[in-house]
Amino acid sequence: MADSDLLQRVDILCGDFDATKRYAREDTLFYLDPPYKPLNSTSSFNTYVKEPFDDAEQVRLRNFCNEVSGRGSLFVLSNSDVKGYDPKDNFFDNLYAAYHIQRVFATRMINSNAEKRGKLTELMISNIEQGEGGNAYNPIVLKSLCG
Template sequence: MIDTSTFVYFDPPYRPLTATANFTAYSCDGFGDAEQIELARFIDEMTELGAWVVASNSDPKNIDEHNDFFDRIYSRYKITRINAPRAINSLGSSRGCVRELLIARL
């Protein structure tokens, strides 16, 4: 039963920021923008039942400051941009912090 005592954290495959950062295949069907939108709708359904929900994802504004994809589909939620350290990259100079999103019910 989903109610006000329910807490759920969603950590879906992150939306790729670049053409080479395209791992979205936790399943054979992939996880593209259509699935990101479907997840946002599912989160809407859960919060309407009273659940407390937090989701994380990449911040497309790292690459394009005008990319409002997540700001649009999660407009009813609080979106916090956090710095997340990255220690793995084939180029040592590309390691460091990147912004990610934490999306939470208001």
């Protein structure tokens, strides 16, 4: 019931993320969960629509984050940790160098190869100030935005 009460003040939009920037204000929190960048050639699951969500789209999403952040909005974005798969792959570390990047463990229960199920790291990227120790988002900021 508490979640239902909070969601009464939330607008859920369907469409290109760029169309949502008109809502960017200081009291806006964007949570972005785009199609993840593939870790390898067999893990590509990023074609939810006709147009693929490739590296150019990832850059366009970063530009969106820059714009809404510049308007005072907060954002949290999740994506794959390509560096966790290939330590030389700095794609997201370079792309979001101006923001907080946190690697978190995610458990995968679905895979055609049971041996490949289990924990791997994903990224949480944000412009939200991190808590003490640099390993957690400030719950006070999130609470004030959510109710």
